[in-house]
Structure formats: structure tokens, C-alpha cells
Amino acid sequence: MRRFNYIETAVMLATVLQWLVLATITGTIVGTGTSLFLHALHFLTDHPAVFIPLWVQMLLLPIGGLLNGLLLYYGRRANTTGLKDSAIAAVHHQNGRMPFKTVLVKPVAALITLASGGSAGKEGPCSHIGGTLASGLGRVFGLNVELQKRLVACGVSAGFASVFGTPIAGAIYGVEVLAIGRIRHDFLFPAIIAGVASFEISKFWGIPYHYYAIQALPEFSEIIFLKTVIIGCVCGVAAWIFVDLVGWFKGAFNSLRERFNIWPPFMPLLGGILLSVLIIFIPTDYLGLSTHLMDDALEGQAMPYLGFFWKALLVAITLGSGFYGGIVTPQFVIGALVGSSVAPLLGIHPTLGAAVGLVSVVAAASNTPVAAILMGVELFGGVAGTVYVAGASIAAYLVIGHRSVYPDQVLAYPKS
Amino acid sequence: MRRFNYIETAVMLATVLQWLVLATITGTIVGTGTSLFLHALHFLTDHPAVFIPLWVQMLLLPIGGLLNGLLLYYGRRANTTGLKDSAIAAVHHQNGRMPFKTVLVKPVAALITLASGGSAGKEGPCSHIGGTLASGLGRVFGLNVELQKRLVACGVSAGFASVFGTPIAGAIYGVEVLAIGRIRHDFLFPAIIAGVASFEISKFWGIPYHYYAIQALPEFSEIIFLKTVIIGCVCGVAAWIFVDLVGWFKGAFNSLRERFNIWPPFMPLLGGILLSVLIIFIPTDYLGLSTHLMDDALEGQAMPYLGFFWKALLVAITLGSGFYGGIVTPQFVIGALVGSSVAPLLGIHPTLGAAVGLVSVVAAASNTPVAAILMGVELFGGVAGTVYVAGASIAAYLVIGHRSVYPDQVLAYPKS
Incomplete structure (x- = not known):
């Protein structure tokens, strides 16, 4: 006959209390x-009111590249800990330890990248800030290795929750992004508590967030569901092109540097020059965060078919040449562009297409389908949309195969 | 330099297509x-219009018990395959194979249980139907072991989606319930496609579903969030009491049977007699599904503090003595009762308390926090509620420790 076990419940209540305090802080x-x-x-x-002439933009890009290169080069040399400056690597390989002294290098580099027109995202630096601060906190608290790892993951989640404006999706993204094919539940509670606290404090500090109510959502039908799965597949292919472009340019710039023995800080300068040449042909809309393109797509405006490719190309050159920047905002933009341009071909409203596309590309490129579904819920509200978002996200997640924008992500379960 | 890999994408697109067809069927x-x-x-x-006098109910329960006992006893003997009649066991230990000949035994037993007043749920038989039909289908299609396992999980998800009326939460529940502490993503796509198809066909066949819009949701505040986490902790303890009561009565009835060498079909008869005696003191509201109690709680009516205990006790005797029935609806009812009675003590509206409690007890007793969060989204709509539901669910999931209503659930990752 089983006996009631009071001790385990007491331990678990203590765990909850412990993480309520740790994760809220x-x-x-x-x-x-x-x-x-x-x-x-x-x-x-x-x-938005300031107009930057093309020649100024063309000058800014190489300057930004050089500054970025110098900052990262000397920043990396200042990191004498031998630890990798990556939160995912910290959780898997470094017992939750990250270099603290160089915490500002990546955020400042990202500011330079985006201010000079480099095409990248803003969440990488936020998750970096989150992971590094949490790692430092853990050492202050004297946590053991397991708790330290969880605290770093929880800091990453807090960073995403704050930058996305979606506390639950951000928190789960931070957990799900650690590995391909799995969510570890033991990381979830700290992540969600920290995500909510971080989101609330960010609102308190006056960070503005935008949410999009999808108007005119059609009555649910199996046909539209299958069509959104098709959009998901197309987005999976788009995400695949994006991930491979980034990888290809990284490899190409690396080979170039090795063959001609170029001083590393000059590489993003070269990347900036290449971008300057390209924007003679490609609209400058695709530089920087490009979130206004995403907003336009979500409002139902017609978007060019090749828009996603221009964005992917500029991001690949920016990040591949050695600018530092985030890689999730571009996924949002690419997804919204693909979804809104493909949707009308299938007889679906471009707004629904953009919303489904946005989360699908994130689900695929980051390997985070569950976070993507909750992102759909938190960004777009409404229940009917959840079904469309879910089918498409997981289809995209499968189609991309085992690629990832995060090289440190480990493979927990293969997809097929 | 990396090369584009077209083959993997082709394979993944084929996988998507394969599962679109298999899972939709x-x-x-x-x-x-x-x-x-x-x-x-x-x-x-x-x-609801028919009034059953107490003495009729007191007669029905032992009769239902005996019929249940006989049916399960001879049904189990008719199963000559040597396979366990459990979908979770089928996925983990039986290569996705389940006995097909006895597919009707459990559903008919559940009908007898609920019609005679046994206190249990309706989703067990549905997930059983789902798993068994899927296992049979897999053999018809001649699938290999890996695909066969996934098809069974996908059948279980389809069963839950249909009985809950929440396609995505049902689908993820079917995947998450397989193990403690993990969601395997390779099971997700089949589950969601099947969940949506199953939900749609059920609506087509005229199954009614109820959704609850939480009115008067307060503006988000960190204080209310922490209070809902407390409700989650209380629900975790309630779920713990529930799981241990079921386990304790199972053990007690087993010991009794062994000591006095009682013929197995007589055990639920004894259970029925015990229930008949108890309902002299305990309201008959707690018999059967008791979903009207859940509805009342979600409408904000005041609920008795001990309500959850009566429900847990009657379910534990019903299932512990050998009636067959589901074990998720009771979790809904217990959660709604606990949440709505605890909420006013914390200054929270009982409707919010009931909603948060409902999903928290499921998150804990079934070890399915992510499905519980999505259940909150699909049952109650709205985005603000998601945050409350998420914090409380995961707190409850932790507090219950490593207990589970499903003995076949394996432990993938410990919770602390």
C-alpha cells in the first residue's frame, strides 16, 4: 500500500518559493x-521623419562595419576567461558560466550595427544581456552548477520576453531554443516567472509594445487549415534559404579572410562596402530592423515576392561578414513578407498569411515550434488563429530539417 | 564552405505530406x-430533467460495479495478445501495438460506470479509442515501428482533441502525457494535424462544445500574478491528494482482494456498495462527470471548500475498486472547485480562480504544463489570462512532485 509522501511536496514547494524569488530578481x-x-x-x-540620403547611408555602412569589427576584436581579446560568449553554449558546455567583464561589447556592437544600417535584429543582444546578467547573479548567489544553468536559461528567457513583448512565448522560446526537438520542463517555471517580471519591468520603464489583432479571421475550415499548412511549408523553405545564406556568407567571408590573411576587424568593413554597393539596387527598407515592413504586411498591404530574399541576403551579408546583431527580428520580417505575398495565391487574406508566416519562420529557423504557437497567441490574440498558427509552425519546423540559426543548439531528437 | 542540401528538404517535405495524409485519415x-x-x-x-431518487442511485452503483467487473474480467481474458491495453505503454514498450479485438471493452465499461453514477471522466475511453484505432490503422498501412509509435500517439491526441474540444491543447496533451518533464517535437506535427481533423469531424457529427469567456479579467499586475501562482501551488497540493487517494484506494482494494481471495469482478461491486453508503452523506453532485459543478465554478458561484475532496474521494473509490473510467474530467472538476473556493480568500474573482485552478490541476496530475497553458488559451480565450494560467500551471506541476495519474508515464527529466 502506498504511503503519503510529505517530504517531496515540501521540497517542491521550497523549489517553487526559491525560483519565485530567484527568477523575479x-x-x-x-x-x-x-x-x-x-x-x-x-x-x-x-x-522616421529624418531622411537619410543614399550616399550618407553608403558611407555609414562601412564605418559601422569597421567600428563593429574593432569593438568585437578587442572585446574578444579582453575576455580572458576562455569562456564562449554564448548563452546556449553556457548552458550546455560551460556550467552556466559566461564572461561578465565583456557584457557590454555585444549590445554596443548591435547598436552600432543597427544605427549604421546593418540588417539584423535586436533580440540577440537582449538575450545576451539576460544570460550574462543571470550568470553573474548566479555567482553572487553562489548557486550550484544545475541551478546556475537554469538561472542562465531563465535570464535568456527574460531577455526574450522583454524584447518580444510576449512574456510566455518569450520565456518558452528561451527554453526551447536550447536544443532541437525537445522542451525541458525543469527550465520552464524559472523562465516563466522571469519572463513575466522582465516584461512588466520593461513596460514600467516605458518600452512600447505593438500587438496585432487579426481582423476578418475566416470561420474555421479544414481547407483553410490545409492552406495555412502549405504557407507553413513555403515558410520552412524560406527559413531554410535564410539559414543557409547566413551560413554560406559566414563561410565565404571566413575563406576570404584566411586566403588573404585579412585583419579580422576589416571583414565587417568589407561587408559594409558590399552592402553599400547592393543598396544601389535593393531598397534601403531592408536595412536595419525593417520592422515597418512586417507592420505593413500584417496590415494587409501587398508585399513583393522577392522581399524576403532581399532581407535574407542583407542579413546574411551583415552577420556573415562579422557585424554583430540579433537574428530573430529578421525571421519575423522574412516570415511576414513570405506569408503575406503567398497567401493571396491561395485565396487567403494577406494579414492572416503574414501572421502565420511570421511565426512559422521563427518555428523553423529557431527550431521553436511551441514557443511560436504561443507567440501567435500573444501577438495576435484570438483562439481561431491558434489552430492555423500551430499547423503552419510545425510544418515549417519540419521542412527546414535540422538546420538552425543557432550553431550552439544541440540535437535532442531528430525530426523524422 | 557549406553546400546547400536539397535532399534533406525533399525528405522533410515528403514527411510533411506523409503525415498530412496519415494524420488526417x-x-x-x-x-x-x-x-x-x-x-x-x-x-x-x-x-437533467429526470430526477433519480437516492435509493435508485444506491442500487444502480453496485449493479454498475458488477457489470463493469464482469465486462473487464472477461474482456481482459479475451485479449490473448499479451499486450497491455494502454496507449502510453504501447508507445513506450509495445512498439505502438495495442490489442484490437477488445477495443470496445473499455468504452462500454466507461459508459456503464458513468451511467450507473460512478465518479470518473470521459476522456480515458476517447484516448483509448484513439490509440487502438490508430494502432490498427498502422498495421493496415504496414508502418515501421517508429511510425507506428507516432501514429498511436497521434490517435491519442486525436481522441483528446475531440473530447476536450480544444484541438491544439488536446494534441499537445497527447504528446506531453507520454513522459514526465519533456515534449518530443517529432510527435507534434502528426498530433496537431490529427487533433484538428478529429475536432472538426466531431463538430460535424454534432458533438457540442462549451467555451468560457472569463469576464472582468483584471488589468495585469505582478501582485495578481503572484496570487495566481499561489492558487497554482494549492492546486498542486490538491492534485497530489487526488493522485495519492487514487493510488491508496487501488492498493487497499488490491490488498483486500488478495487477503480474502475475492473474485475480481466482485471488487467494483464492493466499490459500488461503498459509494452507495457514502452518498447518504456526500451530495450525489459528485457522482458521474460532475461537469455542472465545473460550469458553476466557472460562472463565479460560491463553491464549498471541501468539494474538491468529495470529488477526489468518490473518484478514488470508483477507479480504485476497479470501475473503468477516465481520469481527466475529474481533474477539471477538482481544479475548478479548488480554484474558485481559494480565489476569494486572496481577493481574486472566483471565475478567474476556477479557470486557473482547472488547468493547474491538469498540469500537475497529468504532468502536462504546456498543454495546460494552451488549454487555458483555447477554453478561455484572451491573452491576459494566458499569463496567469501559465504561472499557476507550472507551479502546480512542480508542487505535485513526480506523482502522476498515469502509472505508465515514464520520467524523462526530474523536476528539480
């Missing part, structure tokens, strides 16, 4: 750090 | 099977 500190970054970014880049 | 067949069961259940039990 972490979330608050991380949210404050990311808010500082986001305000600086806003200050530097968000001037 | 499975979902349609399973949804039809569960619809038949749900209509039969509706026909037998759903007569």
Missing part, C-alpha cells in the same frame, strides 16, 4: 538591462 | 469513433 534586473538597451536603440534609430 | 476515423462514444454517453447520462 533575475527578471527584474534583466528587464532593466534590456530596457536600457532598447531605449538606446530607439534613441539611435527611430527617427 | 487517423484524425477523421478517431474523431468518428469518439463521437459515437460521446453520443452514447450523452444519450445515457444527460437528462
Whole structure:
């Protein structure tokens, strides 16, 4: 006959209490750090009224590249810990330890990248701030290795929650992104508590968030569901092209550097020059965050078929040549562009297509289908949309195969 | 330099196509099977106008018990395959194979249980129908072991999607329930496609579903969030009491049977007699599905503090003595009762408390926190509620420790 076991419940209640405290503190500190970054970014880049002439933009890009290169080069040399400056690697290989002294290098580099027009995202630096601050906190608290790992993951989740404006999806993204094919539940509670705290403190510090209500959502039908799965497949292919382009340019710039023995800080300078040449032909809309393209797509405006490719190309050159920047915002933009341009071909409203596309590309390129579904819920609200978002996200996640924008992501379960 | 790999993408697109077909067929067949069961259940039990006198109810319970006992006893003997009649065991230990000849035994037993007043749920038989039909289909299609396992999981998901009325949460529940501490993503796509198909076909066959819009949801605040986490912890303890009560009565009835060498079919008869005696003191509301209690709680009516305990006790005696029935509806009811009675103590609206409690007990007792979060989304709509549901669900999931209502669930990752 089984006996009631009081001890385990007491331990678990203590665990809950412990993480309520640890994760709330972490979330608050991380949210404050990311808010500082986001305000600086806003200050530097968000001037829709200011028109930048093309020649100025063409000058800015190589300058930004060189500054980025110098900063990262000397920053990396200042990191004498031998630890990799990556939160995912910290969780898997470094017992949750990250270099603390160089915490500002990546965020400042990202500010330079985006201010000079480099095409990249803003969440990489936020998750970096989150992971690094959490790693430092863990050492202050004297946590053991297992708790330290979880605290770093929880800092990453807090960073994503703050930058996305979606506390639950951000938190689960931070957990799901650690490995392909699995969510570890033991990381979830800290992540969600920290995500909510970080999101709240960011709102308190005045970070603005945008949500999109999908108007005119059709009555659910199996046919539309299958059509959104097709959009998901197309987005999976788009995400695949994006991931491979980034990888290809990384490889190409590396080979170039090795063959001609180029000093590393000159590589993003070269990348900036290449971008300057390309924007003679490609609209400058695809530089920087390009979130206005995503907004237009979500409002139902007609988007060019090749838009996603221009964005993917510019991001691949930016990040591949050695600029530092985030890689999730581009996934949003690419997804919204693909979804909204493909949807009308299938007789689906471009707004629904853009929403489904946005989360599908994230599900695929980041290997985070469950976070993507919750992102759909938190960004677009409504229940009917959840079904469309879910089918498409997981289709995209499968189609991309075992590629990932995160080289440190480990493979937990193969997809087929 | 990396090369583009076209083959993997082709393979993954083929995988998507394969599962679109397989899972849609499975979902349609399973949804039809569960619809038949749900209509039969509706026909037998759903007569709110008919008043059953207490003495009739007291007679019905032992008769139902004996019939249940006989049916399960001879049904089990008719199963000559040596395979366990459990979908979770089928996925983990039986290469996705389940006994097909006895597919009707459990559903008919569940109908007898619920019609005679046994306190249990309706989703067990539905997931059973789903798993068994899918296992049979897999053999018809001649699938290999890996695909066969996934098809069974996908049948289970389809069963849950149809009985819950929440296609995505049902599908993810079917995947998450397989193990403690992990979601395997390779099971997700089949599950979601099948879940949606099954839900749609069930609506087509006229199964009614109820959704609850939480009115008067307060503006988000960190304080309310922490309070809902407390509700989650209380629900975790309630779920723990529930799981241990079921286990304790199972053990007690087993010991009794062994000591006095009682013929197995007589055990649920004894259970029925015990229930008959208890309902002299305990309201008969706690017999059967008790979903009206859940509805009342979600409408904000005041609920008795001990309600959850009466429900847990009657379910534990019903299932512990050997009646067959589902074990998820009781989790809904217990959660709604606990949540709505605890909420006013914390200054929270009982409706929010009931909603948060409902999903928290499921998250804990079934070890399915992610499915529980999505269940909150699909049952209650709205985005603000998602945050409350998420924090509480995961807290409850932790507090219950490594207990589970499903003995076949394997432990993938410990919770702390």
C-alpha cells in the first residue's frame, strides 16, 4: 500500500518559493538591462521623419562595419576567461558560466550595427544581456552548477520576453531554443516567472509594445487549415534559404579572410562596402530592423515576392561578414513578407498569411515550434488563429530539417 | 564552405505530406469513433430533467460495479495478445501495438460506470479509442515501428482533441502525457494535424462544445500574478491528494482482494456498495462527470471548500475498486472547485480562480504544463489570462512532485 509522501511536496514547494524569488530578481534586473538597451536603440534609430540620403547611408555602412569589427576584436581579446560568449553554449558546455567583464561589447556592437544600417535584429543582444546578467547573479548567489544553468536559461528567457513583448512565448522560446526537438520542463517555471517580471519591468520603464489583432479571421475550415499548412511549408523553405545564406556568407567571408590573411576587424568593413554597393539596387527598407515592413504586411498591404530574399541576403551579408546583431527580428520580417505575398495565391487574406508566416519562420529557423504557437497567441490574440498558427509552425519546423540559426543548439531528437 | 542540401528538404517535405495524409485519415476515423462514444454517453447520462431518487442511485452503483467487473474480467481474458491495453505503454514498450479485438471493452465499461453514477471522466475511453484505432490503422498501412509509435500517439491526441474540444491543447496533451518533464517535437506535427481533423469531424457529427469567456479579467499586475501562482501551488497540493487517494484506494482494494481471495469482478461491486453508503452523506453532485459543478465554478458561484475532496474521494473509490473510467474530467472538476473556493480568500474573482485552478490541476496530475497553458488559451480565450494560467500551471506541476495519474508515464527529466 502506498504511503503519503510529505517530504517531496515540501521540497517542491521550497523549489517553487526559491525560483519565485530567484527568477523575479533575475527578471527584474534583466528587464532593466534590456530596457536600457532598447531605449538606446530607439534613441539611435527611430527617427522616421529624418531622411537619410543614399550616399550618407553608403558611407555609414562601412564605418559601422569597421567600428563593429574593432569593438568585437578587442572585446574578444579582453575576455580572458576562455569562456564562449554564448548563452546556449553556457548552458550546455560551460556550467552556466559566461564572461561578465565583456557584457557590454555585444549590445554596443548591435547598436552600432543597427544605427549604421546593418540588417539584423535586436533580440540577440537582449538575450545576451539576460544570460550574462543571470550568470553573474548566479555567482553572487553562489548557486550550484544545475541551478546556475537554469538561472542562465531563465535570464535568456527574460531577455526574450522583454524584447518580444510576449512574456510566455518569450520565456518558452528561451527554453526551447536550447536544443532541437525537445522542451525541458525543469527550465520552464524559472523562465516563466522571469519572463513575466522582465516584461512588466520593461513596460514600467516605458518600452512600447505593438500587438496585432487579426481582423476578418475566416470561420474555421479544414481547407483553410490545409492552406495555412502549405504557407507553413513555403515558410520552412524560406527559413531554410535564410539559414543557409547566413551560413554560406559566414563561410565565404571566413575563406576570404584566411586566403588573404585579412585583419579580422576589416571583414565587417568589407561587408559594409558590399552592402553599400547592393543598396544601389535593393531598397534601403531592408536595412536595419525593417520592422515597418512586417507592420505593413500584417496590415494587409501587398508585399513583393522577392522581399524576403532581399532581407535574407542583407542579413546574411551583415552577420556573415562579422557585424554583430540579433537574428530573430529578421525571421519575423522574412516570415511576414513570405506569408503575406503567398497567401493571396491561395485565396487567403494577406494579414492572416503574414501572421502565420511570421511565426512559422521563427518555428523553423529557431527550431521553436511551441514557443511560436504561443507567440501567435500573444501577438495576435484570438483562439481561431491558434489552430492555423500551430499547423503552419510545425510544418515549417519540419521542412527546414535540422538546420538552425543557432550553431550552439544541440540535437535532442531528430525530426523524422 | 557549406553546400546547400536539397535532399534533406525533399525528405522533410515528403514527411510533411506523409503525415498530412496519415494524420488526417487517423484524425477523421478517431474523431468518428469518439463521437459515437460521446453520443452514447450523452444519450445515457444527460437528462437533467429526470430526477433519480437516492435509493435508485444506491442500487444502480453496485449493479454498475458488477457489470463493469464482469465486462473487464472477461474482456481482459479475451485479449490473448499479451499486450497491455494502454496507449502510453504501447508507445513506450509495445512498439505502438495495442490489442484490437477488445477495443470496445473499455468504452462500454466507461459508459456503464458513468451511467450507473460512478465518479470518473470521459476522456480515458476517447484516448483509448484513439490509440487502438490508430494502432490498427498502422498495421493496415504496414508502418515501421517508429511510425507506428507516432501514429498511436497521434490517435491519442486525436481522441483528446475531440473530447476536450480544444484541438491544439488536446494534441499537445497527447504528446506531453507520454513522459514526465519533456515534449518530443517529432510527435507534434502528426498530433496537431490529427487533433484538428478529429475536432472538426466531431463538430460535424454534432458533438457540442462549451467555451468560457472569463469576464472582468483584471488589468495585469505582478501582485495578481503572484496570487495566481499561489492558487497554482494549492492546486498542486490538491492534485497530489487526488493522485495519492487514487493510488491508496487501488492498493487497499488490491490488498483486500488478495487477503480474502475475492473474485475480481466482485471488487467494483464492493466499490459500488461503498459509494452507495457514502452518498447518504456526500451530495450525489459528485457522482458521474460532475461537469455542472465545473460550469458553476466557472460562472463565479460560491463553491464549498471541501468539494474538491468529495470529488477526489468518490473518484478514488470508483477507479480504485476497479470501475473503468477516465481520469481527466475529474481533474477539471477538482481544479475548478479548488480554484474558485481559494480565489476569494486572496481577493481574486472566483471565475478567474476556477479557470486557473482547472488547468493547474491538469498540469500537475497529468504532468502536462504546456498543454495546460494552451488549454487555458483555447477554453478561455484572451491573452491576459494566458499569463496567469501559465504561472499557476507550472507551479502546480512542480508542487505535485513526480506523482502522476498515469502509472505508465515514464520520467524523462526530474523536476528539480
